[in-house]
Amino acid sequence: MRKPIIAGNWKMNNTAQQGVTLVKELKPLVSNAACEVVVCVPAIDIPAVAEALKGSNIALGAQNVHFAEKGAYTGEISAEMLKDYGVKYVIIGHSERRQYFGETDETVNLRTHAALNAGLIPILCIGETLAERETGKTEEVLDRQIEQGMKGIDDISKIVIAYEPVWAIGTGKTATAQQANETIGYIRKKVAQTFCPKCAEKVRIQYGGSMNAGNCKQLMAMEEIDGGLIGGASLKSADFSAIVHYDAQGLKLDKDLL
Numbered sequence: 001m002r003k004p005i006i007a008g009n010w011k012m013n014n015t016a017q018q019g020v021t022l023v024k025e026l027k028p029l030v031s032n033a034a035c036e037v038v039v040c041v042p043a044i045d046i047p048a049v050a051e052a053l054k055g056s057n058i059a060l061g062a063q064n065v066h067f068a069e070k071g072a073y074t075g076e077i078s079a080e081m082l083k084d085y086g087v088k089y090v091i092i093g094h095s096e097r098r099q100y101f102g103e104t105d106e107t108v109n110l111r112t113h114a115a116l117n118a119g120l121i122p123i124l125c126i127g128e129t130l131a132e133r134e135t136g137k138t139e140e141v142l143d144r145q146i147e148q149g150m151k152g153i154d155d156i157s158k159i160v161i162a163y164e165p166v167w168a169i170g171t172g173k174t175a176t177a178q179q180a181n182e183t184i185g186y187i188r189k190k191v192a193q194t195f196c197p198k199c200a201e202k203v204r205i206q207y208g209g210s211m212n213a214g215n216c217k218q219l220m221a222m223e224e225i226d227g228g229l230i231g232g233a234s235l236k237s238a239d240f241s242a243i244v245h246y247d248a249q250g251l252k253l254d255k256d257l258l
């Protein structure tokens with residue numbers, strides 16, 4: 001049984017004070033959650049949010065980590081520094097970092113190993129662009145991201161994979177539940193071939209891309225989908241808590257989601 005994991009990605013939003021207010025609102029709303037709940041916050045918010053989360057069932061996540069243990073890397077943050085504040089998860093290879101900050105499968109792989117070596121759990125993001133999907137390259141892109149980005153990981157079930165079709169992130173355009181399920185099923189098959197079938201059964205694979213209170217139930221009902229990585233809808237406590245309680249939402253029979 002894979003425990004579902006709903007993680008918020010605040011991106012570059014919320015000052016430390018705003019972040020503390022948000023998690024203080026969120027704590028009572030998700031205290032009885034059946035799934036694992038995570039908030040991935042801007043690095044500078046980590047100390048204050050870590051303090052505010054004490055005694056709650058919400059785990060703390062970061063949005064990036066450098067691959068070196070320490071040294072002359074001005075502006076960067078190491079896995080050990082994150083661990084020191086009780087960070088448990090770290091997003092690696094988000095499409096925004098690939099698009100705007102030169103992230104490659106090679107640097108994703110280095111960061112993933114650094115995170116695992118320090119005892120952090122990577123949330124490793126993969127996914128195709130619209131052009132890649134439209135030219136039939138989705139599987140080729142995912143194969144490359146898995147083979148190169150996850151190279152050398154001993155136990156793949158120790159990471160969380162986030163399948164985020166780039167065209168669905170922040171656009172309000174969700175992959176249909178069927179599309180997301182099929183693609184995540186493909187990712188699991190590829191992970192089984194590349195690593196081991198048992199680990200592939202255990203690894204949690206989230207869907208990310210405009211997930212919200214209206215579509216979460218249908219997406220989360222799919223067999224292969226083990227959670228969500230949530231951007232925009234994680235910035236308001238009521239919206240995020242509605243997704244955490246996805247089972248309680250009315251099923252939205254939107255034809256786009258079928």
Ligand code: PEP
Nearest residue numbers: 169170208209210231232
């Ligand atoms: C994300 O940032 O990973 C994401 C999925 O964003 P949004 O939910 O806003 O599409």
